[in-house]
Amino acid sequence: MSAMRVNILQHTPEEGPGAIRIWAHDRGHKVFVYHPAQHGKLPTVDETDLLxxxxxxxxxxxxxxxxxxxxxxxxxxxxxxxxxxxxxxGAQQIAKLMGAKVSPAPAKEVGWAPVRRLTTVIPGIPKSLTVLHWHQDRFDLPAGAIRLFESDQIDNQGLLVNGNVIGLQFHLEVMEDNVYTMVVNDGDYVRGSVLNQTAQDVADFPIPAENFLVMARLLDFISRRV
Structure with missing residues (x-):
């Protein structure tokens, strides 16, 4: 794989790239972080190898x-x-772009909980992962997309399109410091979650080591043709 320009769109200070930045640096890629909500600037498609x-x-x-x-x-x-x-x-943006509906989920899902793998189209993904959920919306599965994951609360937890576009409803990218940043700045968001965890519960949960490996595997999969 040749070196890529990885352009990251970050929308709020407390939700950063985490493991994605580490993956990119480990492979010699250059990382550029844009803040469109704050500055209104976006890269062009010509200067983007991975978005x-x-x-x-x-x-x-x-x-x-x-x-x-x-x-x-x-x-x-x-x-x-x-x-x-x-x-x-970002996953909801992909779904809406493809004509699918984005709407409130039946229950607010905030905290650590399992997702189940639904396909082996991407090799090496465990049958179940414990991941961070931080949302109260959901997306319908667009026509032509492959459903990757589900949870007890949400049927569409991940999608794959055309072999090189992945959207995850959950946060596989978070590292320890990312979780701390989310909790100290937005910890009140856990209130009313069906997962019944406190902000301290979320902060104290040990991130499974396999999450970083799966995040890297997904990024390798979609960028393998670059």
Whole structure:
């Protein structure tokens, strides 16, 4: 794999790239982090080898101009057959771009809980992973997408499109410091979650070592043709 320019779209200070940045640096890639919600700037498709769209306290259904502009960039990336990884809001952006509905989930899902693998199309993924959930919306599965994961609360926890676009409703990218940052800045969000965990419970949970390996495996999978 040749060195890539990895462009990351970060929407809120407390939800950073975590393991994605480590993966990129381990493979000699260059990382550029954009903050479209704050500065209104996005990369072009020509200067992007891999696009990462992170989470945030917004919805693809919101009317901020940068949200639609972000989806247009994603549309251009898919038309150019370039890889995209979306986490939480990023996964919802992928689904909405493809014409699927994004709407409130039956229950708010915030905290650590398992997801189950539904396909072996990506090799080397365990049957179950314990991951961080931080959302109260969900997406329908777009036509032509492969459903990757499910949880007890949400049927569509991950999708794969065209072999090089992955969206995960959960946060596989978080490292220990990312979780601490989320909790100290947005810990009140855990209230009302069906998972019944406190902010301290979330902060104290030991992140499974396999999560980093799976995050790397997914990114390797979608970028293998670059």
């Amino acid at each position: 990462v769209v992170l989470g945030g306290p917004i919805s693809p259904n919101d009317s901020a101009p940068w949200i639609a502009a972000e989806r247009e960039l994603m549309r251009q990336m898919m038309a150019a057959h370039k890889p995209i990884f979306g986490a939480c809001f």
